[in-house]
Amino acid sequence: MLLSVEDLKIGFGLLEPLVGVDLGVDAGEILGLVGESGSGKSMTAMSIMGMLPLMGGRIKQGRIVFDGLDLTTINEGSYRKLRGGRIALITQNPMTSLDPVVRVGRQIDQASQLHLGLDRKEAKSRTIDLMDRMRIPSPQHAYDLFPHQLSGGLRQRIVIAMALAGDPDLLIADEPTTALDVTVQAQIIQLLVELVRDRGLGLILITHDMGVIAQTCDRVAVMYCGRVVEYGPVARLFDDPRHPYTRALISCIPQLGMAPGTLTGIPGMVPSSQNLPKGCRFHPRCDSVLDNCRLREPPMKTEDGRSVACFLHEGGQR
Amino acid sequence: MTPLLSVRKLSRVFSSNGGFLRKKRQFRAVSDVSFDVRRGDVLGVVGESGCGKSTLARLVLRLIEPSAGAVMFDGQDIASLPAGAIRPLRRHFQMVFQDPYSSIDPRLTVRDALLEPFQVQDIKMTKVAAKSKIDALLTEVSLPLSMADSYQHQLSGGQKQRVGIARALALSPALVVLDEPTASLDVSIQAQVIALLQELRDRLDLTYMFISHDLALVQYFCDRILVMYLGRIVEILPRGELPVHPYTKALMDSAFVPDPNQRRDIPRIYGEIPSGYDEPTGCAFVGRCPLAEARCSKSLPRLQSLSENHAVACHVQGPVNVPMEFQNAL
Amino acid sequence: MKGPNPRKFLLVLTPTPLSALSGIALLVLILLAVFAPWVSPYPYDVQNLSIANQAPSALHWFGTDDFGRDVLSRVIFGARTSLSVSLISISLSLFGGVIIGAFCGYLGGWVDRLGMSIVDLTWFFPEILLALLIVAILGPGSESTIIAIAIAYLAQFTRLTRTQIITLKRQTFVEASLSMGAGPLHIMMRRLLPNAIAPVIVVAMLSTGNAILLEATLGFFGMGAQPPIPSWGGMMSTGSSQLFNAPWVIVWPGIFVALSVIFINLFGDGILRALDVKARMRTQ
The missing domain is CATH 3.40.50.300 (P-loop containing nucleotide triphosphate hydrolases)
Known part of the structure; x- marks a missing residue:
């Protein structure tokens, strides 16, 4: 188990x-x-x-x-x-688990930097990869968006990507x-x-x-x-x-x-x-x-x- | 018999305030909606957030002013009456709201909340009559009579919603619009409330317009279902009939059947409802539709009848267009 | 509709021992002011130059001023002026502010923009400057002090009421009343105002403390109640020239100003907390 x-x-x-x-x-x-x-x-x-x-x-x-x-x-x-x-947690409301003033890509970066010790460049390419796997359309572009610019479904995908970032x-x-x-x-x-x-x-x-x-x-x-x-x-x-x-x-x-x-x-x-x-x-x-x-x-x-x-x-x- | 409610070409456009460096934009919440509700029927309105179902409910009750169109209630156009003339008529059409937590004034006891409709309509009652009315209403919705002195913060969500229903019934209306009355309740309580609504309809000869995002629930509860997408009706179907429009099908496929032996690896539709600001020239669903063809993005599909009670607005799945010269032969 | 349960109401008013004590102290102060002619040992305006500037003694507990008037009696009569001026002005301000704020918040649109622009004008000045300006225009005296203070605090009550009304207007229970056929009068008087008023009243209570200070300041500048009618500010003003040889003349009214402001704040604080607790109970 x-x-x-x-x-x-x-x-x-x-x-x-x-x-x-x-x-x-x-x-x-x-x-x-x-x-x-x-x-x-x-x-x-x-x-x-x-x-x-x-x-x-x-x-x-x-x-x-x-x-x-x-x-x-x-x-x-x-x-x-x-x-x-x-161990990662995904909560009910994607809006409250995202920081409204940080670009969503950076938020995912932070998780992998913190838990996997990656540097910024590695973290970014991993983030783009994760976002792509979450089927977020054009992840390169989405990386630089803020949470309020995304729809509810995309926000929840970002939250899941964030949860996965720490492997x-x-x-x-x-x-x-x-x-x-x-x-x-x-x-x-x-x-x-x-x-x-x-x-x-x-x-x-x-x-x-x-x-x-x-x-x-x-x-x-x-x-x-x-x-x-x-x-x-x-x-x-x-x-x-x-x-x-x-x-x-x-x-x-x-x-x-x-x-x-x-x-x-x-x-x-x-x-x-x-x-x-x-x-x-x-x-x-x-x-x-x-x-x-x-x-x-x-x-x-x-x-x-x-x-x-x-x-x-x-x-x-x- | 004339339908209790008939809505014709009803539209509502909201315009956002333009500001510095910002263009004034128009948002079509409801576009060109027509339908009838027969006496004693339950009409379901289903769609995702932003499809205009809540706006439609408020337009029908004239809680929002329509931009165009008519709402004939019992033969009278309530969309064009002056606001003052509507108020005494309101007792005939009432509403139950989605959020039971904020739909009762926190300062009022259940008794006061249930007496408000009478106050508002200027119906005078003796103390004894008022008490027996309150008792009758509470019994109607299976709440204990002792609850009359409680405040709303002392009630559970399900109990609050029952008070909301009792309040809507207080003036013996003909039509009750139910705006997602169970969306914020637990499934077990949702089923209780639906059972209550069903029983009340049978006993009091009510006509319902039931707004929901849950197609399975609407299929269960309603006689006819109106499926909305981005402010327009895409399909009107009677209970038990299979959906034709790709969006209704997608909604149906998105339901999770509580049977592990019927697991589906559903090729569920992608994407989300687009914003209502930039209305496409063609079908609004074209971007997510698996059957989309070239003509779908060019012209808007009209709602066309498949049978007496079933209509669909789709170029691909709609009724076959029979050329004029052959129509007589059929 | 039933009125509130009286015992519960008292409980709400006295949530902590401190605020209960402040409430009692305030009550004593108000009773003193109301019954001033009976409780004060001497009349406030009888001069006796032979006993001018005497230190507190058994005969004159708070001493005497430079006209030989009894300071204790003048402080008690001064409470009349100070308390009544501040209470009346805050009541006026509250009344006006609630009406303007409710109208602006309910109607919105150009009425709101116009009303709020006018009210906001008073926010461009510090309240003391504004009050001085108004008294300067109207001429000194209790009436002009009342008007000045009322105008100085108008904006805060208007703003607060307006915000409350705008928030409440969007609540589902207001829409529910509308759907039953309620008119604007019912919506305003039954749904909006009763729910909006509690915090406004608390702010009014707290502002009464500030109004006492403002009244005293105006009195100190000689803009308040005119001699021989005593006011705490006026007494401090006359006492300031005798600061070193007869400090009691300025100290006693000063202490009363400070005490009444502290009591009002403590009492208001307690009520604020009680309302907060009630609100939290509702949301649970």
Whole structure:
């Protein structure tokens, strides 16, 4: 495994926004993290990027192992070398991750100068090369533009090029296409998939869209209220969703040719982390509650390559 | 029966302020748009950002003044009425806004927000009548009655949007324009809201104009779909019919089907929507179109009917032009 | 519509102990000014040259000035002039500024350009210079001081209100009101002004402190309330000639000017913070 997160628990004061998170991603593989807002997807990304201390949180329990190195044990200085280097993050809004007064080409240069120690000329030719691979038209010309002169899709390509400039092994993309138009969104996702397949990167793709997950990922972790509730290979998870939440999320996606009245949504809403229900966190919204669900939190059960935290499947039976 | 809403040749041009060293420029937000909405129908308007769908919604409600064209609502042209004459009519056509966070005055409780339409329309109610009206509206959108005293910052996004819907329904309108009402909500909440809207339409005999960027959602929810690109309608298609215009096809191909067994390595269209300032002489989609021919960049394709409810504006995929002399033979 | 909950309102007004104490001190000062004839030990204008320039004593707590008048009584009566002049002028300025700013911001276009150009003229001068200029034209006295101060602060209230209105005008909830059929009056009075007014009021409160200073300065130059009516600035002006043999004549009004400005600022600060907290609660 390129990266594995084992039994991660984090705390902000008394709050514990993530509990018992287990997941892993290999080189050349895409792991999807999916769930509604407030499910802890971005928090997981922040934990892997080592950015919790900056936000006032800390890791209470568990390990994050990247290429044999336990990231929970290293100091901020070593983390800074990894961040933007071997582990890179792509955020939701390309406008806020670009410096508005620096030419976009220079911004990409800076990443490769910092992490690969290239000189300015080498960095520039590498940047042009990267921009070309991101299918940015006429990269020589685009190199000298400012972020506001580019469209949303091109800006996000620049952000991806910047993430790649440090030659990362692991890429974390946090809702990389939410701010983009439908047709552009498809282009960007396609680009990310190609990167993983061609360069053997590991990619953690965070999204709320089960459609994107189904079309791109190898493995999926479904998160709810700071817990992974189901984890497994994408095809099996979609063919036979075990957790009622997974099933509900899939049925929320409008599909072409769907009969009217079949889209119902999940009743209620995600509870806040200050106000979690007793027992299984999903039980107030669940359509198949057992008595046990109200009393205890279901443990994660792993069975032939897939795991689920639900009492319906406690013995591995339906 | 006459359609509830018929829009004819509606256009809106915005001009940017010229300044020092800057030319005054014209931006065609909506160009020459015509369509009908039948009573009880849901008309979907779909397109990417900058296609003019939000401007169209506001033109139809006369929240923006049109540059040209007519908007016939129940037989009356609201595009040409004086502004003062529109105000009492507004109770018949209401709007639900995209951003539930800013569409309710932060100083108001839910009760006050729901009473505002009555105040504005100068409808006097006794305290008891007002209370029962509020209760009825909250029940209509499945919110607990106790929520009447909450402020908007105490509600979740989905709840705010329900308040927005209740407020739009307060005056019992005939037409409700929904401007991306679910775009800022989670998918699970989006599905709830759509289900609610569907139920309300059936129960209250509403007519909707539903603006969205999500073709799959529009296909699911709407009876007829109007596809816009750069201010113009490129296709009008009924639910369930396959798209003909290359842009509608591209939109459809860009949807991510939630089924890993149906993976597609889609040759998705390249490029992005061009700016509306420099309108091309031909088809606006020509730069991104996989089927573009020479004539596409020379002349603007007109919207032509394929069948009763289906029309498309495309030179290549449009109806075959039958020369005049053979038309009688067919 | 319901009014605000009174207990909540008090809570908003007193977010920190310091600003609560300042509020109480201000209240005491205002009560002193209002009930000056009853609380002051002597009349403010009775001269007794035989006791001129006496140091503070049990009989005259703050001492006496060079006409033998009781400084304490004059400071209390002076509070009347200073506080009322600054409060009235700021209220006038606020009123005018909000009206002009709201109109300019709402209507935009040439009305806005014209209105703002005129108001901005007052920003070309430092406020003290502008106030002196206006008093010089109108002649000295409390009324002209009020007008001068009101005009000196007009631009800031106009600007602030206008910016608020322009930002609010673009909010979706205003469009929502329009879509229900609301007219300009409803939009302005129900949607725009109530949402715009809070920061303007806070600035007005903070400006009252500056207005007291400005009033004192004008008084010091002999442009304010005319003798024998006491004002803090005027007292300091007469006291300045006796600075070395009777410092109490200038020190006491000076202390009161400083204290009232400090109290107003602390109180205003607290309210600003309270509003800020409320705003943050809303956005969460």
